[in-house]
Amino acid sequence: MAAPLDTTPAQHGLTDHSHGGPVIPQSSRGERFTSYEVDAFEVPGGREEDWRFTPLKRLRGLHDGSATATGSFAVAVDSGVAGVTVETVGRDDERLGAAGVPADRIAAQAWSSFTEATVVTVAADTRPEGPVHVTVTGPGQGTTAYGHVQVRAERFADAVVVLDYRGAGTVADNVEFVVGESARLSVVTVHDWDADAVHVGAQHSAVGRDATLRHLSVTLGGDLVRVSSTVNYRERGGDAELLGLYFADAGQHLEHRLLVDHSVPNCRSNVLYKGALQGEGAHTVWIGDVLIQAAAEGTETFELNRNLILTDGARADSVPNLEIETGEIEGAGHASATGRFDDEQLFYLQARGIPEDVARRLVVRGFFGEILQKITVPEVRERLEAAIDAELAAVGA
Amino acid sequence: MATLEIKDLHVSVKTDDDAKEILRGVNLTVNSGETHAIMGPNGSGKSTLAYAIAGHPKYEVTSGSVLLDGEELLELEVDERARAGLFLAMQYPVEVPGVSMSNFLRTAATAARGEAPQVRHWVKEVKQAMADLDIDPSFAERSVNEGFSGGEKKRHEILQLDLLKPKFAVLDETDSGLDVDALRVVSEGVNRYTANKDKGVLLITHYTRILKHITPDFVHVFAGGRVVESGGAELATQLEEEGYVRFTGAKESAAV
Numbered sequence: 001m002a003a004p005l006d007t008t009p010a011q012h013g014l015t016d017h018s019h020g021g022p023v024i025p026q027s028s029r030g031e032r033f034t035s036y037e038v039d040a041f042e043v044p045g046g047r048e049e050d051w052r053f054t055p056l057k058r059l060r061g062l063h064d065g066s067a068t069a070t071g072s073f074a075v076a077v078d079s080g081v082a083g084v085t086v087e088t089v090g091r092d093d094e095r096l097g098a099a100g101v102p103a104d105r106i107a108a109q110a111w112s113s114f115t116e117a118t119v120v121t122v123a124a125d126t127r128p129e130g131p132v133h134v135t136v137t138g139p140g141q142g143t144t145a146y147g148h149v150q151v152r153a154e155r156f157a158d159a160v161v162v163l164d165y166r167g168a169g170t171v172a173d174n175v176e177f178v179v180g181e182s183a184r185l186s187v188v189t190v191h192d193w194d195a196d197a198v199h200v201g202a203q204h205s206a207v208g209r210d211a212t213l214r215h216l217s218v219t220l221g222g223d224l225v226r227v228s229s230t231v232n233y234r235e236r237g238g239d240a241e242l243l244g245l246y247f248a249d250a251g252q253h254l255e256h257r258l259l260v261d262h263s264v265p266n267c268r269s270n271v272l273y274k275g276a277l278q279g280e281g282a283h284t285v286w287i288g289d290v291l292i293q294a295a296a297e298g299t300e301t302f303e304l305n306r307n308l309i310l311t312d313g314a315r316a317d318s319v320p321n322l323e324i325e326t327g328e329i330e331g332a333g334h335a336s337a338t339g340r341f342d343d344e345q346l347f348y349l350q351a352r353g354i355p356e357d358v359a360r361r362l363v364v365r366g367f368f369g370e371i372l373q374k375i376t377v378p379e380v381r382e383r384l385e386a387a388i389d390a391e392l393a394a395v396g397a
Numbered sequence: 398m399a400t401l402e403i404k405d406l407h408v409s410v411k412t413d414d415d416a417k418e419i420l421r422g423v424n425l426t427v428n429s430g431e432t433h434a435i436m437g438p439n440g441s442g443k444s445t446l447a448y449a450i451a452g453h454p455k456y457e458v459t460s461g462s463v464l465l466d467g468e469e470l471l472e473l474e475v476d477e478r479a480r481a482g483l484f485l486a487m488q489y490p491v492e493v494p495g496v497s498m499s500n501f502l503r504t505a506a507t508a509a510r511g512e513a514p515q516v517r518h519w520v521k522e523v524k525q526a527m528a529d530l531d532i533d534p535s536f537a538e539r540s541v542n543e544g545f546s547g548g549e550k551k552r553h554e555i556l557q558l559d560l561l562k563p564k565f566a567v568l569d570e571t572d573s574g575l576d577v578d579a580l581r582v583v584s585e586g587v588n589r590y591t592a593n594k595d596k597g598v599l600l601i602t603h604y605t606r607i608l609k610h611i612t613p614d615f616v617h618v619f620a621g622g623r624v625v626e627s628g629g630a631e632l633a634t635q636l637e638e639e640g641y642v643r644f645t646g647a648k649e650s651a652a653v
Contacts, residue, residue: 343454348491348541349501351451352557353479353508362504366495366540 032259034101038065038112041105050104053285053317055253058224060144060170060198062106071139071169073147075118078133083126083157087119095119096150099176100204100230103259107202107228110172113146120161124154124180131160131188131377138167138197147173153183155208160186160377166221168194175203179211181235186214188380192387193222201227207267209235216375217273219246219254220387226255231269238267244286245371245384247391248314250279257287260303262296268330271303274371276364277314278391286336288320292329300330307338308367310360361392399466399482399564401427401597406461408442408449416457419445421622423461427565430594434608434633435601436651437619438641443601444488446619447569451485452478465565480508482564486554486571493541498553499523501541502560509561526559529589531582547574555586565597566590572607584610605637605651620644 035041043064044051051063061067077086089096096117102108120134139145151161157180165171179185193199199222207213219225231240240260248254260269275284286305307316320334341363349359365372368388375381406423409416419442427433437443449456450463452475463470470478493501502523507513514522527534530552542550551571558566568587572580584607590596600613608616608630616632617624618641625644626632636651 342491344491345493347453347475348487348493349505350475351479351485351487352501352505352561353476354504355476355508356474358504358508359476362496362501363493366493369495 032103034103035108036097036102036111038105038108041108044105053287054226054255055224058198058253059106059200062109062144062170062172062198062200065109067144067170069113069144069146071143071145073114073139073145073171073173074137075147075149076135076137077118077120081128081130081132083123083128084132084159085121085123087121089117089119091115091117093117093119095152096148096176099150099178099206100232102174102202103230104202104228106172106200107174110146110148110174110200110202114148114173117148117150119150119152121152122154122157122159122183122185125156127158131162131380133162133164135164135166136173138165138169138171138193138199141168141196144170147171148175149173150176150178151185151187152178153180153185153211155180156182158184161188162377162380163187163189165189165191165193165199168197170198172200173202175201177203177205177213177215179205179207179213181208182210183208184212184214186376188216188375188377189218189227190380191217191219191222191225191227193225195221195223197222198224199226203227203229205229205231205240207231207233207238207240210237212239214241214243216243216245216371217256218384219244219256220391222252222254224253226253226257228257228259230259230261232261233264233267236264236266238264240267240269242269242271242273243371243374244273244275245368246273246275246284247388248275248277248282248284249391249394250313251281253283253285255285257285257289258303259289259291260301262290262292262299262301265296266298267296268299269301269303272371273305274307274368275305275316276308276310276367276391277316278310280313282314283317284315285317286319288334288336290322290332290334292322292324292326292332294325297326297328298330299332301332303334305336306367308341308364309338310341310364357392361389364388364392399429399597400464401483401565401599402462402464403446403450404462404464406446406449406463407459408445409457409459410445411455411457418459419456419622420449423623425599425617425624427597427599429564429597431614432591432598432600432611433615433617434613435599435617435619435624436603436605436633436636438645439603441619442622443603443619444569445622447485447567447599447601450478450567451475451483476508479563484558484561484563484566486551486558486566486568488570488573490542490550490554492543494543496541497538498541499537502557505557506560509563522560526556529559530556530586532556548576548579551575551579551583552586555583555590558590559586562590563596565599567599567601569601570603571600572602572604580607581610587611603651605633608633618644
C-alpha cells in the first residue's frame with residue numbers, strides 16, 4: 001500500500017502559501033510500494049492518501065477490476081521521420097518497464113491489461129527535424145481501453161515529441177520516457193479529450209547521465225483526467241523540467257500528481273504547474289512530491305503550483321511536499337498559491353477602455369504567460385493560446 | 398467643447414449587510430479647458446465621487462446623473478465610459494501580473510482609438526511619452542504596476558493619460574506619496590495634457606501642494622458627501638491657512 005503522507009490542508013484557500021521550510025511527511029515517499037501485479041494493490045476506498053481527492057465513482061471501474069477492455073487504444077505515430085523508429089511490440093518486449101514500475105492499482109491494471117505496446121525510438125546522435133507526433137485516440141464512448149507507450153531517446157539524441165490524447169471513452173495507460181546519456185528529450189503531452197472521456201495515466205521518466213527531460217503537460221478536455229508522473233534519475237547530471245497547464249470547466253476533475261525522486265547526486269528538477277478553473281464543480285488537484293534521498297547531494301530543485309479561480313463554484317486543491325534526507329544540497333524550495341480572478345484588475349483594465357472579454361483574456365493569458373513562453377514548438381503554443389481563448393469565450397457570456 | 402455634468406449625485410457603498418450613503422447630492426459642471434480642484438478632508442467622499450463616475454462595482458448610484466456631452470454615463474459599462482472619453486487616474490493603481498505594460502498600453506490605445514495604432518508611430522509615441530515622464534524604457538516590458546513604487550505607479554497613470562488623451566480626466570489623489578521631483582514631473586505631465594485648453598480636469602486632493610504646480614480655475618470644498626463651497630484659486634490659499642475646520646468642525650490641515 002502507498003504510505004500515508006502528512007500533508008498540508010486540502011484547500012489552500014485564497015491566500016498565498018509559500019514557506020521555505022520542508023514539509024516532512026510521516027512516512028517517506030521513497031518507500032512507496034510498486035508492483036506490476038494488480039492484486040498487489042488493494043481496491044481503493046477513497047480514504048487512501050493516493051485516492052482521497054479522486055471521485056472513484058467516476059472512474060468507471062478502472063480502479064476495482066470491473067472495467068474490462070472492450071475497445072482499442074489506437075496509437076498513430078508520424079512515419080518516415082529520419083532517425084525515428086516506431087515499433088509495435090508484444091508484452092514480452094524486454095525494454096518495457098525500463099523507466100518505472102506501476103505505483104497504484106490503475107497503473108498496474110493498465111500494465112496487466114494492454115495487449116501491445118508502441119515503442120518510439122530516437123536513434124543515438126540524431127536530431128529529427130520538427131516534432132514527432134504520437135496521437136492516441138480513445139476507444140469511443142461506452143468502451144474501455146488499456147495502453148502502453150514508450151519513448152526512447154538514445155544517447156546524444158535531441159528530439160521533441162508531442163503526445164496527443166483525443167477522442168472518447170475510458171482509458172488507462174502507462175507511458176515511459178527513457179532519456180539516455182546526454183540526450184535531450186522535450187515532450188508535450190496534450191490531454192484534449194472529448195467531454196465524456198475518463199483517462200487515468202501513469203507516466204514514468206528515467207533520466208540518464210547528463211540528460212535533459214523537458215516535459216509540458218497540458219490538460220484541457222475530459223470528464224476526469226488523472227495523470228501521475230514520476231521522474232527517476234539514473235545517474236548524475238540529470239535535469240528535469242516539468243511544466244503543466246490545465247484549464248478545468250464546470251464538472252471537470254483534472255488531477256496531476258508528481259513525484260520527483262532525487263536518488264543520485266547533482267541532479268536538478270524544476271516544476272511549474274499553473275491551472276485555471278471556471279464553472280460549478282470544476283475541480284483540480286495538484287500533488288507535488290519531491291524527495292531528496294540521502295545520497296542525492298548537490299541536488300537543486302524547485303516546485304511551484306498556482307491556480308486561478310475565475311468563477312464561484314470551482315475548487316483547486318494543491319499539496320506540495322518536499323522531503324529532504326541530506327543537507328548537502330544546492331537548493332530546494334516549493335510554493336503554492338491559489339487566488340481568485342481579481343475584480344480590481346478587471347476594473348482597472350476596463351477603466352482604460354478595454355472591453356471585459358479582452359480584459360479577461362489579457363489577465364488569463366498573462367497568468368499562463370510564463371509557461372506559454374517556454375513552449376518552443378510554435379504550433380503547440382498557438383494551439384494552446386487558441387484553446388485558452390476558446391475556454392474563456394465559453395464563460396465570457 | 399465638451400462638458401461633464403454631475404447632477405444631484407447620490408451614491409452608497411455596498412457593505413455585507415447594507416448600504417451606506419456617501420455622496421449626498423453632488424452638483425458640478427466641468428467644461429473642457431477647465432481644471433477643477435476638489436479639496437476636502439479625509440472621509441468626505443472625494444474618492445467615492447471619482448470611482449462612482451468611473452463605474453466601480455462597489456459603489457451604487459441611488460439617484461442623480463453624470464452626463465458627458467449630454468450622454469448618460471451611468472448607464473454605460475466601465476469600459477464604455479472610458480471609451481466615451483472619461484479617464485480615472487487612480488490613487489492606488491492595480492497590479493496586473495503577467496501583462497506587460499507595452500501590451501496593456503497598446504490594447505488600451507486600440508480600444509480608445511477604435512483601431513490598433515500603427516506599430517512604427519506607436520513605438521515612437523510611447524517612447525517619447527515615457528521620456529517626458531522620466532520613465533525608464535525597461536518598464537515597457539514589466540508587468541502592469543507590478544513591483545512599482547508609489548511614484549512609478551503615478552507616473553504610469555499620467556503616461557496613460559498622455560497616450561489615451563481622454564476628454565476628461567479625474568485625478569484621484571495623484572499627488573499622494575510623491576516626492577518633490579516626482580510631483581513636479583507628474584504635474585508637468587498633467588499640464589501638457591491640458592496645454593491645448595481642450596481637456597477638462599477634476600483634480601481631487603487633500604493637500605494644496607500639487608496646486609503650486611497645477612493652477613486650478615475653480616476650487617470646490619467637499620465635505621459630508623457634497624460640495625459645500627466653490628471659488629477660485631484663492632480658496633485653496635485660504636484652505637491652506639485655515640484648514641477644513643470651518644467645514645467640518647474638526648481641525649484638519651490642508652497644508653503640507
